[in-house]
Amino acid sequence: MSSATPTRPDSSSNLLVALGVAVVVAAVVVVGLLWFLISGGYFAAFGRWLYTSDVGAGLRYVLVALAMLVPVLLSTAVLIYAERKIWGSVHLRRGPNVVGPWGVLQAFADFGKFIIKEPVIPAGANKGVFLLAPLVSVVLAFAGWAVVPVSDGWVVADINVGILYLFAVSSLGVYGIIMAGWASNSKYPLLSALRSAAQMVSYEVSIGFVIVTVLLCAGSLNLSDIVRAQDTRFGFLGWYWLPLFPMFIIFFISALAETNRPPFDLTEAESELVAGYMVEYSASLFLLQFLTELVAVLLMSSMTAILFLGGWLSPLPFAPFTWVPGVIWFLIKAWFVVFCFSMVKAFVPRYRFDQLMRLGWKVFLPISLFMVVLVAAVLEFTGLGAHVSG
Amino acid sequence: MAEAVLFWIFSTILVGSAIAVIMARNPVHSVLFLILAFVCAAGLFLIMGAEFLAMILVVVYVGAVAVLFLFVVMMLDVDFARMKQGFVEYLPQGLLIAFVVGAELVYVVSGWSASPKAAAAATPSGTLSNTAALGQVLYTRYFYFFQAAGMILLTAMIGAIVITLQHKAGVKRQDIGAQVGRTREAAVELRKVPSRVGL
Numbered sequence: 001m002s003s004a005t006p007t008r009p010d011s012s013s014n015l016l017v018a019l020g021v022a023v024v025v026a027a028v029v030v031v032g033l034l035w036f037l038i039s040g041g042y043f044a045a046f047g048r049w050l051y052t053s054d055v056g057a058g059l060r061y062v063l064v065a066l067a068m069l070v071p072v073l074l075s076t077a078v079l080i081y082a083e084r085k086i087w088g089s090v091h092l093r094r095g096p097n098v099v100g101p102w103g104v105l106q107a108f109a110d111f112g113k114f115i116i117k118e119p120v121i122p123a124g125a126n127k128g129v130f131l132l133a134p135l136v137s138v139v140l141a142f143a144g145w146a147v148v149p150v151s152d153g154w155v156v157a158d159i160n161v162g163i164l165y166l167f168a169v170s171s172l173g174v175y176g177i178i179m180a181g182w183a184s185n186s187k188y189p190l191l192s193a194l195r196s197a198a199q200m201v202s203y204e205v206s207i208g209f210v211i212v213t214v215l216l217c218a219g220s221l222n223l224s225d226i227v228r229a230q231d232t233r234f235g236f237l238g239w240y241w242l243p244l245f246p247m248f249i250i251f252f253i254s255a256l257a258e259t260n261r262p263p264f265d266l267t268e269a270e271s272e273l274v275a276g277y278m279v280e281y282s283a284s285l286f287l288l289q290f291l292t293e294l295v296a297v298l299l300m301s302s303m304t305a306i307l308f309l310g311g312w313l314s315p316l317p318f319a320p321f322t323w324v325p326g327v328i329w330f331l332i333k334a335w336f337v338v339f340c341f342s343m344v345k346a347f348v349p350r351y352r353f354d355q356l357m358r359l360g361w362k363v364f365l366p367i368s369l370f371m372v373v374l375v376a377a378v379l380e381f382t383g384l385g386a387h388v389s390g
Numbered sequence: 391m392a393e394a395v396l397f398w399i400f401s402t403i404l405v406g407s408a409i410a411v412i413m414a415r416n417p418v419h420s421v422l423f424l425i426l427a428f429v430c431a432a433g434l435f436l437i438m439g440a441e442f443l444a445m446i447l448v449v450v451y452v453g454a455v456a457v458l459f460l461f462v463v464m465m466l467d468v469d470f471a472r473m474k475q476g477f478v479e480y481l482p483q484g485l486l487i488a489f490v491v492g493a494e495l496v497y498v499v500s501g502w503s504a505s506p507k508a509a510a511a512a513t514p515s516g517t518l519s520n521t522a523a524l525g526q527v528l529y530t531r532y533f534y535f536f537q538a539a540g541m542i543l544l545t546a547m548i549g550a551i552v553i554t555l556q557h558k559a560g561v562k563r564q565d566i567g568a569q570v571g572r573t574r575e576a577a578v579e580l581r582k583v584p585s586r587v588g589l
Contacts, residue, residue, distance in 0.1 A: 171452075171453030172452060179422070197457050
């Protein structure tokens with residue numbers, strides 16, 4: 001490596017070799033350990049213990065929840081990278097390309113930066129509420145994932161009122177923002193909080209009506225049942241995006257507003273409010289607020305995939321396509337919606353606040369209200385909506 | 391066992407936060423405690439098996455009503471010293487009202503049983519989920535009351551709109567239809583400007 005001429009040491013190849021050796025050693029250790037545990041019957045005993053004892057049941061809940069939360073957290077890292085690459089491509093830039101190969105480790109580098117910085121709490125802030133706000137946001141953002149079915153039966157809590165739970169949790173998301181804005185004791189965050197409260201309450205109304213039309217068609221509040229109701233012989237033409245097309249569009253736009261995404265990111269409009277409710281937040285507290293937004297985007301995308309794009313169902317309901325595991329179809333659909341979210345951010349200019357309110361109250365509310373009546377009437381008079389499973 | 395533990399946790403927090411609502415010095419803290427109380431009440435509903443009511447409580451009260459409370463309280467300029475001024479003066483009347491309301495509550499509630507074991511009565515039949523059961527009762531037996539409640543809410547809504555609606559003269563409002571309906575011919579006018587004359 002080193003020679004007479006002082007050149008820049010090629011540290012990356014050394015690092016790669018070390019990494020490779022470490023991976024091989026780790027793989028051997030893991031395989032050996034697995035072999036020992038399986039051949040000794042420890043796994044079978046552990047499995048029985050999980051299902052028989054009370055402590056085991058508790059541990060099972062924790063493990064199931066982790067099986068959901070860890071992929072969600074990893075998805076947020078992918079989301080950051082994917083979005084920045086997409087915006088880069090739209091702007092004819094390269095996007096993140098320095099940290100790791102093709103810049104894929106950018107999100108982790110940002111993460112590391114945020115957690116080693118010092119969180120600054122402003123002197124005039126209401127300390128308790130200031131610290132509580134990011135926690136409330138992030139807990140609520142993750143709580144929604146409890147009822148999301150990623151495949152048939154792959155759901156943490158298959159509750160009867162799943163869709164209402166999701167709606168409730170997403171409507172509580174506004175508290176993180178209001179509390180942050182008020183507790184910061186600063187004028188931009190307060191204005192941002194007021195905007196956010198008005199915006200999220202307004203768009204919840206139309207989201208609620210969209211959900212009602214889907215419920216009328218599906219006849220159930222359970223998210224798995226809503227997906228199963230879309231399982232017709234027409235494949236992707238039978239998913240609710242086509243029969244309820246206007247509602248699909250309204251839901252997508254309302255989801256943008258509900259997650260404070262562009263073109264409705266008036267709560268953090270940098271030209272007016274610096275960074276809105278996040279102005280006074282730094283380091284790990286900021287990271288939590290930032291994470292909340294990303295998780296909310298993923299949750300809304302998953303919700304769109306479940307309500308309108310048939311969740312885990314295959315688009316073509318015959319052999320080679322139905323062999324593909326449902327979770328793959330679900331991921332494809334959810335990430336397609338995420339891609340649409342990113343593209344909207346890339347090329348739609350920001351709305352003005354009065355335009356936003358006009359769109360919510362004077363356009364979406366009447367249309368969605370009318371559609372609820374129309375869908376109910378169609379289902380009633382054609383006899384399609386006769387079955388109510390519960 | 392787990393239900394009993396959750397019941398005591400939720401009810402303790404509920405009563406504690408309800409007391410904190412009236413004891414907190416900061417009105418925003420009061421509203422936040424009120425929200426905590428709502429959420430705990432929803433938790434109690436869940437333990438009783440009334441999952442639909444629990445979710446509706448969270449969506450309507452916590453997700454919408456309490457947001458507006460918080461919204462208003464954050465904007466108010468509350469003077470605590472002045473608010474506390476008449477405290478001793480009004481204390482006898484306040485205590486009297488509290489006693490009357492409290493006695494009524496005790497009279498009504500004494501017939502109920504407040505324990506984790508009360509959960510059995512929540513779901514009327516095994517086949518229907520309580521969302522469907524609630525819907526059937528609401529839209530058959532109590533249909534007229536339901537409609538009457540709807541009409542009252544509609545009246546209140548119209549009243550609120552009438553109070554706040556005002557058309558100020560001289561305010562330029564945006565007419566989106568007119569903006570979108572504009573053509574190039576109507577919007578752009580090209581003129582030949584003679585030199586030293588102008589338009």
